Amino acid sequence: MRESFLWTFFGALIGGAWMMEVGAIVAALSPDMEVALAVQTSGDAIVGGLGTLLLAAALGGLLTITAINFYGASLTLLSAADSFRPIACTRTKRVVTLLMVGAAASLISFPISAICWRSCSISSRRGRRST
Numbered sequence: 001m002r003e004s005f006l007w008t009f010f011g012a013l014i015g016g017a018w019m020m021e022v023g024a025i026v027a028a029l030s031p032d033m034e035v036a037l038a039v040q041t042s043g044d045a046i047v048g049g050l051g052t053l054l055l056a057a058a059l060g061g062l063l064t065i066t067a068i069n070f071y072g073a074s075l076t077l078l079s080a081a082d083s084f085r086p087i088a089c090t091r092t093k094r095v096v097t098l099l100m101v102g103a104a105a106s107l108i109s110f111p112i113s114a115i116c117w118r119s120c121s122i123s124s125r126r127g128r129r130s131t
Helices: 001-027 035-046 050-084 093-129
Strands: none
Touching: 001 035, 001 050, 035 050, 050 093
């Protein structure tokens, strides 16, 4: 049991931490560039194609961590429901709550990302200098 926990813990830590460090470093070195483009450009400057490889590896980690987070949220939702009335945790209920969590996350995140994109495009237009 302990070995399983340690492999999971350190796998998740290393899998998430390395890309945070890479992103923080390239964002600091390229403050005028979008982070993904800065990672790709910086990686390609070291070795041709390394930037694309870094982004592909980051995507794999992102999908894995997102899946774990969504599944954990669905189990938490089932646990909360079980505290009011005992329920059997079936596969169908896990899938339904997973879809509910995904829908709720989308309903919250899409409007927020639209607001962020608008504010970023406004601030980047203000920051441009005319020559």
